[in-house]
Amino acid sequence: xxxxEDQRGALEMLAESRICTGATLLxxxxxxxxxxxxxxxxxxxxxxxxxxxxxxxxxxxxxxxTNAGRSAIEGRAP
Numbered sequence: 001x002x003x004x005e006d007q008r009g010a011l012e013m014l015a016e017s018r019i020c021t022g023a024t025l026l027x028x029x030x031x032x033x034x035x036x037x038x039x040x041x042x043x044x045x046x047x048x049x050x051x052x053x054x055x056x057x058x059x060x061x062x063x064x065x066t067n068a069g070r071s072a073i074e075g076r077a078p
Contacts, residue, residue, distance in 0.1 A: 001041075001072050006034050011073045014044060014065035022046065022061035035063065043069035 003011070010030045014020055025035060038044040045066055048059045 003072055004034075006030060007038060007043075008073055010035060010038060011043060011065055011069045014063055015070060015073065019062050019064050022063060025063065038069065039063075041068075042066060043072055 006029075009028075010025055013025065013028065022032075022035065026032070035044070035046075039046050043066060044063050046061050046063050049062050050057045051060050052058075
């Protein structure tokens with residue numbers, strides 16, 4: 001699988017942080033469609049989790065790299 005520069009950057013960020021929120025990735029300039037494609041292709045997974053922010057519970061999307069995503073950034077077939 002050939003990754004775009006944005007896909008590789010997002011996966012590398014996930015690999016370094018282990019888990020990252022969708023908002024953090026968006027703040028770094030990655031777009032929703034590209035992130036959804038990583039999830040659809042099995043390179044990342046997302047899970048909605050409740051988090052307390054300023055005393056209120058909100059749901060955030062947490063993304064995590066998969067083994068296939070790690071293989072993709074290392075240039076190996078999953």
